[in-house]
Amino acid sequence: MFEFGEDKPKEECGVFGIYAPTQEVARLTYYGLYALQHRGQESAGIAVSDGRSIDVHKGMGLVSEVFSDRVVDCLKGKMAIGHVRYSPTGSGLLTNAQPLVVHYQKGMMALAHNGSLTNALELREELGKNGAVFQTTIDSEVIINLITRYRQESLEDALVKTMLDLRGAYALVILAEDKLIGLRDPHGVRPLCIGRMGDGYCLASESCVLDTTGAEFVRDVEPGEIVVIDEDGLHSHQGFSEIERTSCAFEYIHIARPDSTIDQLSVSESRRRMGIELAREYPVDADLVIAVPDSGTASALGYASELGLPFGDGVIKNCYVHRTFIQPTQEMREMDVRLKLNANASVLKNKRVVMIDDSIVQGTTSSKLVEMVRKAGAKEVHFLISSPPVAYPCFFGIDTVKREKLIANQMGIEEIREFVGADSLHYISEGGLLRALGTDCVCLACFNGAYPIPVLT
Incomplete structure (x- = not known):
C-alpha cells in the first residue's frame, strides 16, 4: 500500500523587473509581486538600483508579510527587480530568498530566477574547484557566479557565455550597472513577457502583472533572447539560437493565472x-x-x-x-x-x-x-x-x-x-x-x- 500526499504540483517562482526613472519602481514592483503571489508563497524580495548601488529587502512569507509601506517607501531607485519563491531546488531558508545581490569587480549585480537547472551540481563543483564560494544552496547562485566569472568585457557577452554553460529552464531578470536585463532559456520553458510603462519598460513572468501595474503588453521574450533596457530604450540580442520551443504545458493547466496570456495563448x-x-x-x-x-x-x-x-x-x-x-x-x-x-x-x-x-x-x-x-x-x-x-x-x-x-x-x-x-x-x-x-x-x-x-x- 502506497502513502500519497498532496495532489498538486507546487508552483515554482515569479519574477518582475522595471526600468522607469520617473516612477516609484519599488511600489510598482510590490504590486507586481502581489499579482504573482500564486507562483510562490515561501519568500519575497525586491532589489532597487539608482544606477550606482543596489539596495535589497527580502524575507520569508507572503508579499504582504515581508513588505510594509515604510519598507517600500525606503527603497529608492530608477529600476528594480522582484521575486516570489517556492523552492524547487534548495531548502526554504532566508539565505535562499531572492533577488540575490553580489559585489564583484565591475560593481554590483542583482538577479532573480524562475526555473531550475539540470546541471547545477556539476557547475557548482566546477566553480568550487576554481575558488568560488557559495552562500546559498540554490542554482540561481551558480548562474550569478558564471556571469561574474565571464564578465571581462560587456555584460551581454558574459550572458551569452553563461547561457552556453546552462542546461535546464530559466527566466531571469537582472539589475546591473545602469540597465535592466531579461533573458529566457533556448527552449522557452518558463515564461517571461515585456510591458511598456510610460517612459520605461517592465518584465514579468505573466501578462496579468502588466494589467495590475498599468503597463501595456508589448510581446513575450523569445527563447534564447536577451533583452536589455536602459536609458536608450529596449534592445534585443539573440544570445542563443532557439533549439526547440517547448513551453511548459503545466503553465496552462495549473500554474498560471487564468487572466494571463503566455506565448500568445490565453490561459x-x-x-x-x-x-x-x-x-x-x-x-x-x-x-x-x-x-x-x-x-x-x-x-x-x-x-x-x-x-x-x-x-x-x-x-x-x-x-x-x-x-x-x-x-x-x-x-x-x-x-x-x-x-x-x-x-x-x-x-x-x-x-x-x-x-x-x-x-x-x-x-x-x-x-x-x-x-x-x-x-x-x-x-x-x-x-x-x-x-x-x-x-x-x-x-x-x-x-x-x-x-x-x-x-x-x-x-x-x-x-x-x-x-x-x-x-x-x-x-x-x-x-x-x-x-x-x-x-x-x-x-x-x-x-x-x-x-x-x-x-x-
Whole structure:
C-alpha cells in the first residue's frame, strides 16, 4: 500500500523587473509581486538600483508579510527587480530568498530566477574547484557566479557565455550597472513577457502583472533572447539560437493565472478548450458539472457548455488559506483539506455529478474531495482530469515529488479510480491536450517522460 500526499504540483517562482526613472519602481514592483503571489508563497524580495548601488529587502512569507509601506517607501531607485519563491531546488531558508545581490569587480549585480537547472551540481563543483564560494544552496547562485566569472568585457557577452554553460529552464531578470536585463532559456520553458510603462519598460513572468501595474503588453521574450533596457530604450540580442520551443504545458493547466496570456495563448481559453476536449473524449450522463477551484473551473465550464449540462458551485474554496504547512498527523492533514475546500450540499444533493480538476499528482486530496462530495449527497461522482496522468517528475522548476510517489507511475487508471473512490475516472489524452492548446510546442515530459533537456533520473 502506497502513502500519497498532496495532489498538486507546487508552483515554482515569479519574477518582475522595471526600468522607469520617473516612477516609484519599488511600489510598482510590490504590486507586481502581489499579482504573482500564486507562483510562490515561501519568500519575497525586491532589489532597487539608482544606477550606482543596489539596495535589497527580502524575507520569508507572503508579499504582504515581508513588505510594509515604510519598507517600500525606503527603497529608492530608477529600476528594480522582484521575486516570489517556492523552492524547487534548495531548502526554504532566508539565505535562499531572492533577488540575490553580489559585489564583484565591475560593481554590483542583482538577479532573480524562475526555473531550475539540470546541471547545477556539476557547475557548482566546477566553480568550487576554481575558488568560488557559495552562500546559498540554490542554482540561481551558480548562474550569478558564471556571469561574474565571464564578465571581462560587456555584460551581454558574459550572458551569452553563461547561457552556453546552462542546461535546464530559466527566466531571469537582472539589475546591473545602469540597465535592466531579461533573458529566457533556448527552449522557452518558463515564461517571461515585456510591458511598456510610460517612459520605461517592465518584465514579468505573466501578462496579468502588466494589467495590475498599468503597463501595456508589448510581446513575450523569445527563447534564447536577451533583452536589455536602459536609458536608450529596449534592445534585443539573440544570445542563443532557439533549439526547440517547448513551453511548459503545466503553465496552462495549473500554474498560471487564468487572466494571463503566455506565448500568445490565453490561459483561460486554453483551459476552457481542455474541458471541451474532455467532453468529446468522455461524455457522462450526469445532472451537474462542478469544478475543483480555481484552476479546474474554466475546464468545467467548457465541459458543461459542450454537453449542455448545468454548471454549479459544488465545491467552495476558502480564499483566505494561502499556504499549506506540513501537518504532523494524518488527521491534521485531512483537516487542512477541509480548511481549503468545502462541498456545497444544497447544490450536490441527489445529483449525478461530474467533478473536474486539473491534475492528480499523489492522490490523497482527490480521494478526500470525492468523499466530501458524496457526503454532501451526490448520488454519483465522475472524476475528470484536464491533464494526462502525471507519471514523471519535473526537473525544470515545478516540484512534483519523486517518481515513485506519483500515483500514475505506480497504479493504472482503474486502480487510481478505486483509490480516489470515484464512479468513473478519465484523464484528457495527450492529443486532446495538444488540440486544446492549438500547438505541439510544449513540454509534456511529466506525462510521457520525453524530456526536451537532458536530465539525471
